Amino acid sequence: MTDEYTDNKIETKSADSSSGSYSPPVEKIPAQEAPDQELYHAKSFWTKWVFCQDAKVIGIQYALTATAIGMIGLILSWGMRLQLGFPETFSFLGPATYYQSVTMHGMIMVIYLLTALFLGGFGNYLIPLMVGARDMVFPYVNMVSYWMFLVAVLVLIASFFVPGGPTGAGWTLYPPQAILPGTPGSEMGIVLMLVSLSLFVIGFTMGGLNYVITILQSRTRGMTLMRMPLTIWGIFTATVLALLAFPALFVACIMMTLDNLLGTSFFMPEIFTMGEKLDYAGGSPILFQHLFWFFGHPEVYIVALPAFGIVSDLISVHARKNVFGYRMMVWAIVIIGALSFIVWAHHMYVSGMNPWFGFFFATTTLIIAVPTAIKVYNWVLTLWRGNIHLTIPMLFSLGFIVTFVNGGITGLFLGNVIIDVPLSDTYFVVAHFHMVMGIAPLMVVFGAIYHWYPLITGRHLNQTLGKIHFWVTFVGAYAIYFPMHYLGFIGVPRRYFEMYDSPYMTSGVGLNQFITVAALIVGFTQFLFLYNIFTSWYKGETSERNPWKANSLEWHTPDYPPTHGNFGKELPVVYRWPYDFSVPGSDKEYIPQDVPPSQVPTAKAEQT
Amino acid sequence: MTGDKKQVHTHKLGIYLWIWTLLFVFSFFSYMVDYLNYQGLLRWSLIVFFMLAKAGFIMAIFMHLYWERWAIVNVLLWPMTAIGVFIAIMAAESYYTFFSRMFYFVVGS
Amino acid sequence: MSQFDIEKLPKGSKGFMYDWGSDQRAFKGVPWGKAMMWIFLLSDTFIFSCFLISLMTARASTVVPWPPTSDVFALTVFGVELPLLLIAIMTFVLITSSGTMAIAVKYGYEKNRKLCGWFLLATAIGGLTFVGMQAFEWSKLIFHDGVRPWSNPFGAEQFGAFFFMVTGFHGTHVSIGVIFLFIFARKVFRGDFDTGRRGYFTSMKSDYEAIEILGLYWHFVDLVWVFIFAFFYLW
Numbered sequence: 001m002t003d004e005y006t007d008n009k010i011e012t013k014s015a016d017s018s019s020g021s022y023s024p025p026v027e028k029i030p031a032q033e034a035p036d037q038e039l040y041h042a043k044s045f046w047t048k049w050v051f052c053q054d055a056k057v058i059g060i061q062y063a064l065t066a067t068a069i070g071m072i073g074l075i076l077s078w079g080m081r082l083q084l085g086f087p088e089t090f091s092f093l094g095p096a097t098y099y100q101s102v103t104m105h106g107m108i109m110v111i112y113l114l115t116a117l118f119l120g121g122f123g124n125y126l127i128p129l130m131v132g133a134r135d136m137v138f139p140y141v142n143m144v145s146y147w148m149f150l151v152a153v154l155v156l157i158a159s160f161f162v163p164g165g166p167t168g169a170g171w172t173l174y175p176p177q178a179i180l181p182g183t184p185g186s187e188m189g190i191v192l193m194l195v196s197l198s199l200f201v202i203g204f205t206m207g208g209l210n211y212v213i214t215i216l217q218s219r220t221r222g223m224t225l226m227r228m229p230l231t232i233w234g235i236f237t238a239t240v241l242a243l244l245a246f247p248a249l250f251v252a253c254i255m256m257t258l259d260n261l262l263g264t265s266f267f268m269p270e271i272f273t274m275g276e277k278l279d280y281a282g283g284s285p286i287l288f289q290h291l292f293w294f295f296g297h298p299e300v301y302i303v304a305l306p307a308f309g310i311v312s313d314l315i316s317v318h319a320r321k322n323v324f325g326y327r328m329m330v331w332a333i334v335i336i337g338a339l340s341f342i343v344w345a346h347h348m349y350v351s352g353m354n355p356w357f358g359f360f361f362a363t364t365t366l367i368i369a370v371p372t373a374i375k376v377y378n379w380v381l382t383l384w385r386g387n388i389h390l391t392i393p394m395l396f397s398l399g400f401i402v403t404f405v406n407g408g409i410t411g412l413f414l415g416n417v418i419i420d421v422p423l424s425d426t427y428f429v430v431a432h433f434h435m436v437m438g439i440a441p442l443m444v445v446f447g448a449i450y451h452w453y454p455l456i457t458g459r460h461l462n463q464t465l466g467k468i469h470f471w472v473t474f475v476g477a478y479a480i481y482f483p484m485h486y487l488g489f490i491g492v493p494r495r496y497f498e499m500y501d502s503p504y505m506t507s508g509v510g511l512n513q514f515i516t517v518a519a520l521i522v523g524f525t526q527f528l529f530l531y532n533i534f535t536s537w538y539k540g541e542t543s544e545r546n547p548w549k550a551n552s553l554e555w556h557t558p559d560y561p562p563t564h565g566n567f568g569k570e571l572p573v574v575y576r577w578p579y580d581f582s583v584p585g586s587d588k589e590y591i592p593q594d595v596p597p598s599q600v601p602t603a604k605a606e607q608t
Numbered sequence: 609m610t611g612d613k614k615q616v617h618t619h620k621l622g623i624y625l626w627i628w629t630l631l632f633v634f635s636f637f638s639y640m641v642d643y644l645n646y647q648g649l650l651r652w653s654l655i656v657f658f659m660l661a662k663a664g665f666i667m668a669i670f671m672h673l674y675w676e677r678w679a680i681v682n683v684l685l686w687p688m689t690a691i692g693v694f695i696a697i698m699a700a701e702s703y704y705t706f707f708s709r710m711f712y713f714v715v716g717s
Numbered sequence: 718m719s720q721f722d723i724e725k726l727p728k729g730s731k732g733f734m735y736d737w738g739s740d741q742r743a744f745k746g747v748p749w750g751k752a753m754m755w756i757f758l759l760s761d762t763f764i765f766s767c768f769l770i771s772l773m774t775a776r777a778s779t780v781v782p783w784p785p786t787s788d789v790f791a792l793t794v795f796g797v798e799l800p801l802l803l804i805a806i807m808t809f810v811l812i813t814s815s816g817t818m819a820i821a822v823k824y825g826y827e828k829n830r831k832l833c834g835w836f837l838l839a840t841a842i843g844g845l846t847f848v849g850m851q852a853f854e855w856s857k858l859i860f861h862d863g864v865r866p867w868s869n870p871f872g873a874e875q876f877g878a879f880f881f882m883v884t885g886f887h888g889t890h891v892s893i894g895v896i897f898l899f900i901f902a903r904k905v906f907r908g909d910f911d912t913g914r915r916g917y918f919t920s921m922k923s924d925y926e927a928i929e930i931l932g933l934y935w936h937f938v939d940l941v942w943v944f945i946f947a948f949f950y951l952w
Contacts, residue, residue, distance in 0.1 A: 033741050245763075632809070639808075671937075706778040
């Protein structure tokens with residue numbers, strides 16, 4: 001202790017005497033611990049673009065596949081809204097079609113679009129670039145992961161074409177009704193859904209292991225965990241959650257498949273259907289609910305945490321200010337992730353579970369609000385007195401904060417047992433989760449695409465179309481979901497095919513029509529966005545290198561856009577966090593992560 | 609991938625044989641719990657004790673966790689708390705299910 | 718700048734803080750493949766935990782008596798009925814194979830090609846024996862005792878369902894392990910790990926680390942069996 005103290009003193013003294021001003025700390029970067037990664041070099045068209053092992057191409061493959069299936073999910077939501085807004089108008093919509101649309105819309109959006117897009121798409125593209133790796137640690141496994149995902153998607157699509165159609169059990173797939181006659185798709189649809197989910201879990205595990213190990217074991221020199229962009233922190237924690245939560249879904253899927261095909265009674269109690277006693281006996285439907293939500297609640301954060309991380313980076317870059325409370329943000333992400341495993345039964349307050357659980361799960365649920373609120377404060381404080389550029393990514397980030405606060409506050413209502421009991425299974429719940437894990441993460445997805453599109457293609461997206469896209473989506477989302485809160489308060493139940501002449505629906509009828517029209521408009525705008533993406537690919541305005549003047553490594557590759565191997569001959573060495581914007585004393589407006597302190601001697605940057 | 613200069617530690621053959629023997633002994637004991645037909649709390653605690661002892665030896669010695677650095681050991685063991693909570697909650701839940709089944713099937717509704 | 722030397726790093730809880738605060742690697746000196754296998758096993762642990770938790774729920778909440786496992790799995794040898802005899806032998810075989818695996822890993826790191834190969838082969842044969850005995854157990858239960866996934870003559874019908882699912886899932890793990898053990902035994906004998914021959918699919922260089930990674934998997938399979946033995950058969 002004493003030695004250290006005197007050493008410091010001497011150093012300060014000498015620094016003071018030599019320059020008389022602030023002197024940068026000594027550049028201490030440890031030696032490389034392991035030899036450079038050996039890369040697989042594609043030899044043919046097939047291995048270069050189709051069965052590709054480059055994480056960047058795999059990321060784009062993931063993103064395109066997820067977007068394609070997401071568009072199907074979007075169109076299914078139109079079917080639902082048409083039915084709810086204008087019942088008995090469209091002949092192609094029956095009760096069965098309606099329930100199938102509800103189910104497939106939910107499952108597609110949560111798992112096949114958002115999870116795959118955030119972790120498979122953004123994760124694959126950004127992780128190696130942002131942590132300074134040449135590629136994922138196991139490119140071959142990474143490639144297989146994408147193809148498993150594709151097979152899962154194809155199996156899911158196949159369920160639209162089997163006899164009985166896709167399952168209509170609701171995205172939670174609760175037994176016993178999910179596999180009993182009377183539920184649409186109880187013949188083949190549910191089996192294909194369960195198989196598809198299992199394949200997705202297997203494929204995701206392969207990818208997820210890659211993401212985790214790349215972040216933990218393949219960072220470049222100087223890249224400590226506390227110098228990683230928050231994007232990476234979000235994706236990392238979400239991936240860990242996925243690796244630990246998907247097993248529960250996988251187990252539930254296997255058991256329900258066996259119940260359906262072999263006639264086991266894991267989840268099936270003794271039951272009569274159409275006056276006939278079935279062979280099932282003694283199973284526990286609530287066991288499925290526990291397994292499902294043990295997966296299901298972390299899944300919410302699998303979608304939300306990458307969004308949290310990405311939006312922090314977007315706000316910081318586009319407000320030219322460092323993230324407020326970076327370490328707090330990291331710990332908040334980690335704590336939210338850890339807590340998400342012990343809150344699951346707040347989805348089950350009305351399920352008939354042990355009544356004592358309400359207290360425990362309401363408490364843990366409300367505790368999660370603390371780190372989440374910290375994050376929101378920190379986003380706002382990052383913006384405070386920042387040099388806010390109202391670029392499209394910034395617009396979407398602002399939209400995210402507002403939407404997330406809205407959805408989060410209704411979450412506080414629903415986390416309390418006594419408020420949840422009357423509100424559960426109403427449109428209030430629908431509005432809540434669409435705000436908090438539908439619209440809010442999608443805002444980030446859009447913002448992130450506008451932000452990183454130049455990196456991927458070297459071109460900008462069309463700005464006018466982008467602004468239209470933002471405003472219609474943002475205002476439209478509120479037009480859709482604000483009225484739903486009211487519908488929930490007056491007691492309109494969710495998942496009902498039609499409300500018929502319910503007396504309390506008088507004020508709801510007009511609202512439902514309004515919501516439907518808004519939903520159609522917002523939906524069409526997303527196609528405008530797709531049009532923008534595809535035309536800008538070859539027609540967009542060429543972007544100069546690092547157009548947003550960001551600090552993180554992905555913008556500072558020798559080739560722009562980055563090529564196979566990412567960093568050319570030498571891996572970059574990292575000296576600072578990625579948020580050195582407008583550093584006091586520096587003549588540069590921003591200092592990229594790989595600039596050594598000796599090159600910016602006047603910058604009064606804190607050691608990070 | 610760690611390079612050629614890496615110093616690989618191997619352990620003496622003896623420790624593997626020793627642990628191997630211990631595993632047999634513990635398996636034999638847990639088998640004897642059943643053979644001697646112990647019941648009640650004694651049975652459960654003995655079974656769980658032998659199980660955890662065996663699992664501990666396999667992980668610590670055979671899987672070399674004892675010689676690994678704390679960074680990876682902690683990462684592997686802490687997530688088990690989530691499983692612990694899950695077990696506790698599901699134990700409580702299944703007793704409640706049992707209670708309500710008895711209540712509604714036997715006492716009647 | 719000095720060469721990286723893991724021996725000079727702090728150990729214990731200080732090492733924990735050091736490793737997580739450092740750059741490049743959180744798990745110092747752990748190869749990528751080994752770290753990946755560990756995290757995969759963690760994920761797999763959650764799968765088996767979910768199976769066993771479901772089993773616990775079914776057993777604790779059943780109103781029909783659970784079949785007496787030690788009688789159901791008893792074998793009659795020379796006129797004496799021994800409870801759980803086959804299961805005990807299976808446990809013995811699996812633990813034996815785990816021991817040989819540990820020794821194979823040791824010889825792998827010592828680059829003792831022959832001994833490593835033979836012990837791998839022994840492990841594979843142990844695993845094969847285990848799967849064979851499991852097949853015998855299944856067929857005895859199905860054809861002799863009339864246990865089905867959807868019903869059984871002894872009691873609660875979840876018994877058969879959980880038995881076939883849990884042991885089936887474990888058996889699948891063992892079978893996959895056996896296949897890889899044979900493949901790797903061949904690779905060892907061929908000298909792939911000494912020459913660094915490139916993998917057929919991945920085109921990456923072979924290294925004796927692979928043996929330890931395979932070993933981790935195999936010990937995990939053994940570990941799971943310890944829990945199944947306790948919770949399904951003995952409980």
